[in-house]
Structure formats: structure tokens, C-alpha cells
Amino acid sequence: MDRLDASRAVVDLAGDEPIVGGVGNSTFDLVPFDRPTIFHMWNSMGMASSIGLGVALARPDRRVVVLDGDGALLMNLGSLATERMAGVTNLVHVVWDNGGWEITGGQPAGTTFGVDLEAVARGCGFERTATVADLDHFRDVFRQAMADDRAWLIVGRVAAGDSPHRPSKNLVLLRDRFMAALARSAAEGRLQARAGAGDEPADDRPKDD
Ligand SMILES: Cc1ncc(C[n+]2csc(CCOP(=O)(O)OP(=O)(O)O)c2C)c(N)n1
Ligand SMILES: [Mg+2]
Numbered sequence: 001m002d003r004l005d006a007s008r009a010v011v012d013l014a015g016d017e018p019i020v021g022g023v024g025n026s027t028f029d030l031v032p033f034d035r036p037t038i039f040h041m042w043n044s045m046g047m048a049s050s051i052g053l054g055v056a057l058a059r060p061d062r063r064v065v066v067l068d069g070d071g072a073l074l075m076n077l078g079s080l081a082t083e084r085m086a087g088v089t090n091l092v093h094v095v096w097d098n099g100g101w102e103i104t105g106g107q108p109a110g111t112t113f114g115v116d117l118e119a120v121a122r123g124c125g126f127e128r129t130a131t132v133a134d135l136d137h138f139r140d141v142f143r144q145a146m147a148d149d150r151a152w153l154i155v156g157r158v159a160a161g162d163s164p165h166r167p168s169k170n171l172v173l174l175r176d177r178f179m180a181a182l183a184r185s186a187a188e189g190r191l192q193a194r195a196g197a198g199d200e201p202a203d204d205r206p207k208d209d
Contacts, residue, residue, distance in 0.1 A: 010030075015146075017063045020041060020051050022066065024102075027040040049083065050076065056091040067096065068094065077120065080126070089150050100112055131157070138156050
């Protein structure tokens with residue numbers, strides 16, 4: 001499966017839900033499909049899952065997507081156990097598996113040596129898991145995961161190759177636009193809830209400045 005095609009499918013199917021892009025290629029391939037509800041994480045290898053878990057805990061009203069790499073997940077393998085111990089049900093953790101650390105020169109790791117990341121997730125208590133190798137299958141599984149009310153771990157086998165895309169290096173801007181987008185969606189949710197309850201909706205959305 002081509003990682004860029006699969007990344008496009010994630011953004012298409014995730015709609016307006018928050019996406020946390022992991023170190024290197026996992027977030028670089030989101031750049032052509034960029035939007036404020038995508039958080040591009042720079043350099044903090046392995047930490048996308050921990051950031052995604054924090055977002056999922058803070059925003060149980062959203063379905064949070066984490067795009068990880070196999071090498072990055074190996075660096076923070078305990079995050080799978082932490083996700084289950086935290087009890088979140090609104091997290092869809094996708095792992096792009098190309099059998100190693102592609103961006104630093106293609107060093108083999110993990111699945112190249114027989115590590116089964118889906119089995120690790122199962123062992124950590126994930127009830128909903130899949131390993132998929134072609135795009136149509138990935139779309140089906142990801143769609144199912146987004147519509148579900150349980151946490152998922154999806155291993156997507158992707159072809160080797162580095163992304164030519166790069167997000168901004170203005171880390172403050174990347175953080176702030178993500179937080180603002182999530183704050184907006186919370187305010188809109190409150191407005192809709194009030195409108196549904198028949199209350200006069202008050203516009204309490206945060207101002208852009
Ligand atoms: C602590 C730390 N060690 C090493 C790196 C350098 N580094 C950045 S991305 C990467 C490989 C990540 O592997 P994976 O998540 O599988 O992505 P891939 O490159 O295979 O697409 C490495 C080693 C880093 N950013 N941080
Ligand atoms: Mg990799």
C-alpha cells in the first residue's frame with residue numbers, strides 16, 4: 001500500500017476529527033491534505049500516541065486518530081498498554097509499517113524480524129485490531145473503526161519510500177491552530193446541543209484573535 005494514498009484515505013474518512021501525525025513520514029504525508037484539525041508532531045519520536053491519548057482523554061466527544069510509524073511505536077511500545085489502562089474508547093491508532101526506520105536510511109526493525117505489532121496490541125488489551133496491506137481493505141477497516149465506539153489499533157503495511165512533503169517548522173503555530181480548531185469544534189458542539197434543547201443559542205465561540 002502506498003502511504004500517501006493511505007494518508008489521503010485517512011483524512012477523507014476522518015472528516016473533521018482530530019489527527020495526530022507521528023514523527024517524520026507519518027506526518028509529512030499529511031501535508032498535501034492539511035487542515036487545522038491535524039497536529040503535525042516534529043521530532044518527538046514515539047510520542048504521537050501519547051499526545052493522541054491526551055487529546056482523547058480531554059475530548060471524549062471526538063474520535064481521535066493517531067498516525068504512527070512502526071519504528072516510532074517501537075520506541076514507545078508501552079503507550080499501547082497506557083492507552084488501554086486509560087480506558088479510552090475514542091482512539092483510532094494507525095501504524096504505518098514499512099519494516100523499519102525508513103527516513104534515517106532504511107534500517108530494518110520490528111516486523112522485519114518477526115515482531116507482530118497487532119499481536120502486541122491484542123496482548124495489551126485492544127479488542128479491535130487489524131493488519132491490512134491493500135488500500136481498499138484499509139479504507140474498509142478504517143471506516144469501521146471511525147464509526148465504532150471502541151478503541152482500535154490498525155497496522156497498515158506500506159511500501160518503502162520517504163515523503164517529499166514538510167509541514168511548517170513553526171511549532172507554536174502548529175500547536176495553536178490545532179488547539180483553536182478543537183476549541184471551535186467544542187463551542188459548536190455546545191451551540192448545537194443548546195439548539196437541540198430548544199435554548200436560545202449564545203455565540204460563545206472563541207474569537208480568532
Ligand atoms: C529519540 C529519537 N531518535 C531518533 C530520531 C530520528 N528519527 C526520526 S524519524 C525516525 C524513524 C521513525 O521510524 P518510523 O516511525 O517507522 O517511520 P519511517 O521513517 O519508517 O517512515 C528516526 C530514527 C528521533 N527523531 N528521535
Ligand atoms: Mg517505519
